[in-house]
């Protein structure tokens with residue numbers, strides 16, 4: 001792929017948290033293509049959240065360059081953020097407030113003009129099928145519904161790019177499937193680019209067309225999923241081939 | 257505007273956090289009620305202080321009877337007769353009374369002697385007899401004894417002279433006029449216990465916004481809401497403003513409510529009613545400045561603490577230290593001079609003095625300005641530190 005056409009073009013990225021002995025990211029070179037569902041695959045502590053935080057301008061990297069649509073990220077950060085929907089790894093909403101109150105609060109924070117707010121909320125609620133739970137306090141939702149609310153808030157700004165940091169942790173297969181299908185639909189129907197982190201192989205297999213495997217802060221492989229799998233012949237289904245690809249690149253020792 | 261959304265959200269969250277509201281509104285109301293009633297006698301004119309004084313008369317003379325009568329007229333002491341020394345000692349040891357006076361046999365004879373050889377009176381003290389009361393009682397006793405001796409001498413002279421003053425004439429010194437002095441105009445209000453407890457516990461409660469504020473803020477930080485808001489391009493000024501304004505509102509509601517508790521609730525339980533005598537502008541100024549200092553302190557605690565348990569502990573303990581030092585728990589006028597000096601390090605003391613200017617000393621808006629300036633300076637310092645830590649950590 002032509003790098004200049006990439007949505008995000010990342011070069012020589014290094015990051016070390018203050019006071020930490022090891023770098024969280026090392027010489028990361030990465031291109032995230034426009035319109036794709038991009039899977040960032042890696043074990044706990046690999047540096048996935050750190051990388052997303054840098055792409056969102058939440059952390060200034062120790063070294064390296066990040067371009068968004070060919071321009072330096074830092075130079076037009078506010079405009080970039082306006083195009084991005086962010087679904088953090090944590091359940092980032094107010095448990096005391098109802099689903100409706102949470103959505104209403106965040107949509108106001110997005111400076112959406114008053115006449116459009118209802119429509120934005122409606123759109124997000126429909127996409128995540130939260131309609132029946134609007135008046136429930138968020139704290140009383142099931143694990144799956146909480147993840148759906150977390151996703152719905154990320155959709156409120158009608159984003160061109162959706163960042164999802166492990167959006168399916170700790171929920172049952174039905175809820176997980178629903179979330180994966182929702183993401184696929186958003187990509188297909190609205191052309192939304194998706195950057196998706198996970199350590200579940202089968203999710204990435206089902207959802208993503210491009211992937212990168214990250215471990216100990218280094219990108220080990222990246223590219224089109226189909227191509228990578230083809231280049232890594234092995235027996236069994238695609239999923240188990242991805243798993244053996246993953247295990248071949250990350251050392252299979254147990255993690256922190 | 258995002259700021260309004262943030263304020264609205266904060267108020268919604270608070271409305272559902274009744275534990276936090278309990279701390280902010282009910283706790284100070286209860287403290288004001290209890291302390292106003294408990295300390296009523298220390299302040300009030302109308303309700304006299306009553307210290308129990310036991311007397312055991314082993315002399316059984318006209319003179320000892322006269323002494324008892326004089327003592328019974330002493331302001332502030334209530335006289336109880338006991339029949340023997342053991343009863344007296346037992347009751348004093350149990351702290352049922354603070355003082356016991358034994359009139360020794362030979363008291364009357366001693367009064368007539370030119371220089372009494374042995375003690376005519378013994379004063380027994382309970383463990384809780386305070387030093388000030390002791391000297392007060394000693395003075396009063398000395399006074400009575402001198403008057404009685406003088407009276408006896410005059411009586412002895414009366415057959416020689418006929419224009420000598422009578423004992424009653426000697427004792428009548430005319431009453432001493434007494435009045436309180438204030439900074440402002442002549443006041444209507446008397447310094448009652450409620451005048452002291454309302455400002456004290458109001459300042460204390462205002463600083464307790466640290467509990468709900470830090471808890472909410474730290475949960476936002478841990479759960480990623482703060483990240484989300486930053487990705488939504490919300491500035492840290494808006495974030496901090498979105499905390500200051502709702503809690504400022506809450507502090508002002510606390511102020512109005514505690515004043516109402518002082519005016520209406522305390523009298524229902526038999527206490528005095530709070531009098532609002534000083535300048536309302538002054539009240540607004542000192543209340544606003546105290547609130548800003550409390551909120552800025554809470555924000556600083558929030559940025560220093562990693563978890564909300566840390567924040568509640570740090571905030572709670574620092575508040576209690578501020579309060580103990582600053583004259584909230586123990587009024588400053590009962591503190592020894594060096595503690596009074598030390599009290600000045602506590603921002604609660606600045607707030608409290610400002611409120612007392614209004615409630616107790618009938619002060620004007622001008623009189624609270626030095627305290628307002630100190631509180632605002634403190635608030636600014638905390639805010640600068642907090643925003644520096646905030647931008648460094650988050």
Ligand SMILES: Nc1ncnc2c1ncn2[C@@H]1O[C@H](COP(=O)(O)OP(=O)(O)OP(=O)(O)O)[C@@H](O)[C@H]1O
Nearest residue numbers: 017020024042043044045046047048049050051089
């Ligand atoms: N705020 C921080 N301060 C110091 N070190 C951090 C901080 N956040 C992350 N780290 C460290 O940086 C490394 C990468 O962490 P990161 O959260 O990016 O991993 P991750 O791939 O998202 O892991 P997980 O799957 O557990 O979410 C880890 O070693 C982690 O301990």
Ligand SMILES: [Mg+2]
Nearest residue numbers: 048049089165
């Ligand atoms: Mg992570």
